[in-house]
Amino acid sequence: MPGADQLSRVFAALADPTRRHMVARLTLADATVNELAEPYDVSVQAVSKHLRVLEEAGLVSRRREAQRRPVHLEAEVFDLMTTWIERYRRRAEERYQRLDALLASLPGEEGGETK
Amino acid sequence: MPGADQLSRVFAALADPTRRHMVARLTLADATVNELAEPYDVSVQAVSKHLRVLEEAGLVSRRREAQRRPVHLEAEVFDLMTTWIERYRRRAEERYQRLDALLASLPGEEGGETK
DNA sequence: CCCGTGTTCAACCAATCGGTTGGATACCGG
DNA sequence: CCGGTATCCAACCGATTGGTTGAACACGGG
Numbered sequence: 001m002p003g004a005d006q007l008s009r010v011f012a013a014l015a016d017p018t019r020r021h022m023v024a025r026l027t028l029a030d031a032t033v034n035e036l037a038e039p040y041d042v043s044v045q046a047v048s049k050h051l052r053v054l055e056e057a058g059l060v061s062r063r064r065e066a067q068r069r070p071v072h073l074e075a076e077v078f079d080l081m082t083t084w085i086e087r088y089r090r091r092a093e094e095r096y097q098r099l100d101a102l103l104a105s106l107p108g109e110e111g112g113e114t115k
Numbered sequence: 116m117p118g119a120d121q122l123s124r125v126f127a128a129l130a131d132p133t134r135r136h137m138v139a140r141l142t143l144a145d146a147t148v149n150e151l152a153e154p155y156d157v158s159v160q161a162v163s164k165h166l167r168v169l170e171e172a173g174l175v176s177r178r179r180e181a182q183r184r185p186v187h188l189e190a191e192v193f194d195l196m197t198t199w200i201e202r203y204r205r206r207a208e209e210r211y212q213r214l215d216a217l218l219a220s221l222p223g224e225e226g227g228e229t230k
Numbered sequence: 231c232c233c234g235t236g237t238t239c240a241a242c243c244a245a246t247c248g249g250t251t252g253g254a255t256a257c258c259g260g
Numbered sequence: 261c262c263g264g265t266a267t268c269c270a271a272c273c274g275a276t277t278g279g280t281t282g283a284a285c286a287c288g289g290g
Contacts, residue, residue: 001245011129015123017119042249053247067266085193089190089193091143092142093190116276158281160279182235184236
């Protein structure tokens with residue numbers, strides 16, 4: 001969507017299985033729109049639209065090469081997601097550790113809610 | 116999307132900044148719908164809808180506790196994403212290494228830049 | 231028991247999405 | 261310059277999204 005931040009765009013782009021599949025294919029080699037369209041039974045224009053979504057998310061770039069416009073994966077954008085995910089995963093794990101410590105320090109049966 | 120796979124659901128769920136913010140908050144502590152709704156100027160029903168999206172993605176669960184229904188983060192689902200991401204990031208990196216090796220082995224004039 | 235608080239369900243709405251078809255546009259080879 | 265191939269832009273369509281409001285449901289405490 002228009003004013004969306006890049007992280008939202010990246011997640012949204014990868015929410016579509018067709019686009020994930022294209023990204024997977026592009027880890028092997030750059031490809032043209034027609035090559036990318038071949039495995040699916042949708043129109044080339046639909047694939048072109050998917051590529052625009054991936055491009056606006058910063059996941060791919062296109063260069064001009066004669067009539068062709070090969071698509072190239074920009075894998076660094078993955079870091080944006082992993083940074084976000086790892087940050088909160090770490091926080092969640094720390095929370096579990098605190099909870100475990102609390103439970104371990106409790107003397108007995110059930111007890112006093114300290115909140 | 117009804118028939119979507121879980122990976123698509125997780126990516127789609129996190130494509131919304133409000134939902135990402137809720138997930139971030141839930142790494143600190145479980146919370147009720149009303150507590151989660153408080154920071155935003157949308158209706159409680161809208162927040163309830165967001166929670167349903169997160170729940171269908173497997174990112175949160177809800178238990179019943181008197182009248183309240185506290186929401187709990189299920190952080191393991193993050194692994195689904197990191198597995199996917201790391202798999203293709205690795206492939207992309209391997210591809211770069213092959214490309215570098217190829218370039219290094221070329222009898223080239225310019226560019227023997229080994230970095 | 232029933233009132234109030236917390237949450238969900240249902241209908242509706244505008245905007246967006248993923249797809250289509252049809253018509254530009256860009257570039258190369260003859 | 262002209263034709264062909266590759267790609268994009270524009271208009272349209274049905275389904276989904278994120279939001280609204282209003283009513284229903286589920287409990288626990290006086």
